[in-house]
């Protein structure tokens with residue numbers, strides 16, 4: 622199955638169909654929402670299989686890139702005050718506001734002696750916290766990771782000495798924000814995130830077609846998946862249609878995962894939430910329900926949520942524009958100069974789902990063009 626979905630000949634056949642079809646079309650921009658799709662597109666050189674009038678634009682689907690500096694600063698403060706902080710590998714490296722005198726990341730806090738541990742997930746974190754030490758889990762992610770993080774709260778298996786910094790964000794509201802922020806948006810098609818949709822169901826993306834008249838494809842992550850999704854979007858544009866297409870039906874149902882959705886709904890409320898460098902987006906974040914507020918680390922330790930927007934972009938970094946599809950990493954003067962995978966300056970260079978890191982690792986156009994050759 623996997624071999625077929627990565628097959629070079631099949632990929633080239635679909636790419637030829639895309640090229641044929643695009644001859645009838647004007648300039649088309651398609652946004653791939655998800656960082657993992659950006660990885661597939663860049664790693665496999667799919668951008669270079671596109672005809673000149675079809676452009677693929679990376680979108681906001683990197684949870685680490687959009688996590689406000691406030692949460693990093695807060696977890697660093699907790700760590701420096703003796704609370705053990707547990708988190709994923711990329712949020713461990715994520716930089717906060719880089720204020721003078723305080724560690725810029727959890728990684729730096731650990732170097733200065735704080736108790737910070739990288740874990741694979743919440744279950745690991747719970748196991749570690751069973752030793753009784755005050756511990757906080759820094760939860761960064763979209764709908765995909767939220768159920769696993771919230772599950773011990775749902776089942777009542779979270780130790781009393783443990784709390785959470787919940788920085789979870791929801792994907793449909795930021796897609797709506799992208800489409801509405803720019804009147805006459807040039808985006809003519811959207812590739813929706815497959816992993817998120819395994820939880821939410823494909824139905825969650827129907828609004829893109831219904832409210833904005835834009836074709837939307839929920840896609841798997843192999844090259845053939847992505848090419849089929851692009852072909853379907855172009856077919857719909859060619860026919861003047863706009864509807865939801867579930868290319869990833871082997872993993873995504875229409876309604877989603879009922880138990881996972883129940884866990885999210887029983888433990889959290891949907892709230893207006895800040896996105897790094899962007900601002901508050903209506904109903905785009907999760908906050909623990911009032912009856913679970915004792916497990917909210919920001920409340921427990923008197924730090925407080927972000928209530929007012931303060932731009933947390935780092936000087937010179939264009940990560941927010943990259944996230945919104947308004948700039949490419951190569952438009953940033955710091956790309957591969959002051960900001961590299963080894964020494965990331967901005968958040969889009971930290972995570973494997975960050976567009977800048979993906980382009981830095983796999984985006985050498987000449988190299989890929991050489992591999993693919995002319996169609």
Ligand code: SF4
Nearest residue numbers: 939940953960967977
């Ligand atoms: S290359 Fe670095 S500094 Fe530039 S936008 Fe990307 S993350 Fe920000």
